[in-house]
Amino acid sequence: GAASIPEPQRAAWQKHTVKSFEDQDGFEREVVRHVETTLARSLFNCDEKAAYAATSLAFRDRLITDWNKTQQQQTYSDAKRVYYLSLEFLMGRALDNAMLNVGLKDTAKAGLADLGFRIEDIITQENDAALGNGGLGRLAACFLDSLASLNYPAWGYGLRYRYGIFKQEIIDGYQVEVPDYWLDFNPWEFPRHDVTVDIQFYGNVRKSTDANGKNVSVWEGGEVVQAVAYDVPIPGYATPTTNNLRLWSSKASGGEFDFQKFNNGDYESSVADQQRAETISAVLYPNDNLERGKELRLKQQYFWVAASLYDIVRRFKKSRRGWSEFPEQVAIQLNDTHPTLAIVELQRILVDVEGLEWDQAWTIVTNTFGYTNHTVLPEALEKWPVGLLQNLLPRHLQIIFDINLFFLQQVEKKFPEDRDMLRRVSIVEESQPKMIRMAYLAIVGSHKVNGVAELHSDLIQTTIFKDFVAIYGPDKFTNVTNGVTPRRWLHQANPRLSELIASKCGGNGFLTDLTNLNKLEQFLDDKDFRKEWAEIKYANKVRLAKHIKSTLGVTVNPAALFDIQVKRIHEYKRQQMNIFGVIHRYLTLKKMSPEERKKQLPRVSIFGGKAAPGYWMAKQIIHLINSVGSVVNNDADIGDLLKVIFLEDYNVSKAEIICPASDISEHISTAGTEASGTSNMKFVLNGGLIIGTCDGANIEITRETGENNIFLFGNLSEDVEDLRHAHTYGSHAIDSDLDIVFQEIEKGTFGTPHDFGALISAVRQHGDYYLVSDDFHSYIETHRLVDESYRNQDEWVSKCITAVARMGFFSSDRCINEYAESIWNVEPLPIKE
Numbered sequence: 001g002a003a004s005i006p007e008p009q010r011a012a013w014q015k016h017t018v019k020s021f022e023d024q025d026g027f028e029r030e031v032v033r034h035v036e037t038t039l040a041r042s043l044f045n046c047d048e049k050a051a052y053a054a055t056s057l058a059f060r061d062r063l064i065t066d067w068n069k070t071q072q073q074q075t076y077s078d079a080k081r082v083y084y085l086s087l088e089f090l091m092g093r094a095l096d097n098a099m100l101n102v103g104l105k106d107t108a109k110a111g112l113a114d115l116g117f118r119i120e121d122i123i124t125q126e127n128d129a130a131l132g133n134g135g136l137g138r139l140a141a142c143f144l145d146s147l148a149s150l151n152y153p154a155w156g157y158g159l160r161y162r163y164g165i166f167k168q169e170i171i172d173g174y175q176v177e178v179p180d181y182w183l184d185f186n187p188w189e190f191p192r193h194d195v196t197v198d199i200q201f202y203g204n205v206r207k208s209t210d211a212n213g214k215n216v217s218v219w220e221g222g223e224v225v226q227a228v229a230y231d232v233p234i235p236g237y238a239t240p241t242t243n244n245l246r247l248w249s250s251k252a253s254g255g256e257f258d259f260q261k262f263n264n265g266d267y268e269s270s271v272a273d274q275q276r277a278e279t280i281s282a283v284l285y286p287n288d289n290l291e292r293g294k295e296l297r298l299k300q301q302y303f304w305v306a307a308s309l310y311d312i313v314r315r316f317k318k319s320r321r322g323w324s325e326f327p328e329q330v331a332i333q334l335n336d337t338h339p340t341l342a343i344v345e346l347q348r349i350l351v352d353v354e355g356l357e358w359d360q361a362w363t364i365v366t367n368t369f370g371y372t373n374h375t376v377l378p379e380a381l382e383k384w385p386v387g388l389l390q391n392l393l394p395r396h397l398q399i400i401f402d403i404n405l406f407f408l409q410q411v412e413k414k415f416p417e418d419r420d421m422l423r424r425v426s427i428v429e430e431s432q433p434k435m436i437r438m439a440y441l442a443i444v445g446s447h448k449v450n451g452v453a454e455l456h457s458d459l460i461q462t463t464i465f466k467d468f469v470a471i472y473g474p475d476k477f478t479n480v481t482n483g484v485t486p487r488r489w490l491h492q493a494n495p496r497l498s499e500l501i502a503s504k505c506g507g508n509g510f511l512t513d514l515t516n517l518n519k520l521e522q523f524l525d526d527k528d529f530r531k532e533w534a535e536i537k538y539a540n541k542v543r544l545a546k547h548i549k550s551t552l553g554v555t556v557n558p559a560a561l562f563d564i565q566v567k568r569i570h571e572y573k574r575q576q577m578n579i580f581g582v583i584h585r586y587l588t589l590k591k592m593s594p595e596e597r598k599k600q601l602p603r604v605s606i607f608g609g610k611a612a613p614g615y616w617m618a619k620q621i622i623h624l625i626n627s628v629g630s631v632v633n634n635d636a637d638i639g640d641l642l643k644v645i646f647l648e649d650y651n652v653s654k655a656e657i658i659c660p661a662s663d664i665s666e667h668i669s670t671a672g673t674e675a676s677g678t679s680n681m682k683f684v685l686n687g688g689l690i691i692g693t694c695d696g697a698n699i700e701i702t703r704e705t706g707e708n709n710i711f712l713f714g715n716l717s718e719d720v721e722d723l724r725h726a727h728t729y730g731s732h733a734i735d736s737d738l739d740i741v742f743q744e745i746e747k748g749t750f751g752t753p754h755d756f757g758a759l760i761s762a763v764r765q766h767g768d769y770y771l772v773s774d775d776f777h778s779y780i781e782t783h784r785l786v787d788e789s790y791r792n793q794d795e796w797v798s799k800c801i802t803a804v805a806r807m808g809f810f811s812s813d814r815c816i817n818e819y820a821e822s823i824w825n826v827e828p829l830p831i832k833e
Ligand code: F55
Pocket: 133, 134, 135, 136, 137, 139, 287, 288, 289, 290, 291, 374, 375, 380, 452, 482, 674, 675, 676, 677, 678, 696
């Protein structure tokens, strides 16, 4: 263990223990100290980057004190810990969040002003930590915030990618990807060069007998890569609890170079080895909801899982408890199937390294893990070719085969003679080549499996995992509806609304118990309150309009209805339907007389989101949106009545500007395809309404906020199968309004028609898998209702306030408490000052 200072010397330590600043004067002193000493600069040489560096170092110092205290008390108390394993943590910026969580943002604002800076200019210097694709990665970040804010002893484990999700540029209407090198200055991470783990790959397995004559497997040979820990403090809101996010970075083992090769003059090969090792944590895979079976991806998964488990087991062993107590000390949550090898790795450690019997080890393993599913899309379900595993992780493949064997024996007992059942549920898919089905392995190796919204949890139990419900019974499966952290997504993103709410709800208590929002309903008829509410929304739209002007040069009218769809671009999310709807609106306006046009409600249609670099259809959608924008935005007949905006490089920090600025946001996935959605929650929380399908969490948002306060449309998930069948086997007449839109595109109104041919033929010729045509009419009709409703501003504002008042359920705090209670069996551990 680490060395500790002997008792007689501790008084000296305590006398000098670091005290962080408490007021403006203290803050300024720390900033100047960091500028002059840490950065070795001066007041003659301090730009905004330096001021950001010094400010974040000042706050970092503050966090460290609480962080150390938290880690000490969590260790000392011996409480059960949660480990959240996620290949993605979409954290965004840390400084603003840290200032608000310790309650010193106003202090910093005044201090920075005194030193000659505007706080917004300083906050925006920070690079986003963009270690994720979309909802799944951002959910992990919200969960860390809630775990700390609720005082749960919890660690996140992930990969320290050198490059996060690519930056998106739009050039001539097309997406261009630019690498995201974000680490040039990152004050929020602490390299722990003393916390390393050697990770083995390849090699082979030798059967042998140990001293007691027991059969054992020895995994030997192959190559070794070193994992180095980087720790990131995660401050809770208004609590000293500061948890840890541990990110692993890969490095060649044996130091900078392989000395032997180096000394032999084999420089090239020694540098190549080093680079190959560092490649493992080099880049985040940019696919959302698509699995592509690349060896490097599998290496990333095992590297991260093996390092994390070694670390977790090492920590457990310090408690000197028996192995059977492992699940009472450790809960591990798998964020999707990406960390499923953790199940196999723990079994390997317990059996091969610690010498436990298979069954005893397996009981420990299954009681330790929980698995969260985030999708039912078949193309997103992870499968790995047996050959790839055989080569990279030979011992793990054997263990998987054994897990499968025992599992199938159990199934066989319960369903004798049901050969087809065995084939269906086997972890090993008997295809050519054979594949390991990671979701099945995750189910078999966990004690709980959850979906992320009610409909989604029902769907997994009745479709993709139906057989497993029959095998294990329904209690193994549960729902935990997603949530978002109100600290970042209300308090930080929308400070004026947060302040107004606080003034009506008796202070900031709603930020830690979001159900307190319900007090707002009492003020529904309060004139001044409503006026301020509307003014705040308007100011947030002005802010977004400025961003649009400065980034795209397009002027939009903040008084227009802002209609926003921002999320990863995917056919199932149906941005194509949205832009077809925009074209329909444009054509309708064009047909009108100038007098008639004057009566129309002005609209700004805003899109944003990245396409996976290899997802050609998604890139076509981006191109169509931009092409429509350049025609519509320059049409003198149309003017302010319609603007079409594609915001470049949608990310967390842009979402913080966008979410507070919507009148309506679009969550229009084909029913049954969007597991939950979480931006729907962020937009409503910020006083915008939703147009959406009966999908994911939209359904629960409707139940909570009332069906008069949401615009639902489209076919239901139970009808999707039949509709698809009818497209393929019946005659498929497409919607007449949609047909008019297609004809206009084909006329060349928005540029070379050929460019958009695939988007049209997906609907006309290829079965319209996402039901764009089936839903188009009700989509257009519902947009008409939106316009109508918006014209009555009194009614509109009432809907918005009512919806916000009823959003309490969608806090990630509620969600984390549900996980803690029904899956992890952990209790909060408040940290003593
Ligand atoms: C990333 C990589 C792979 Cl290999 C597969 C999926 C992803 C990914 O980014 N998935 C994702 O974001 N899923 C989303 O998870 C959210 C949180 O649960 C849901 O709200 C959303 O519906 C779902 O699509």
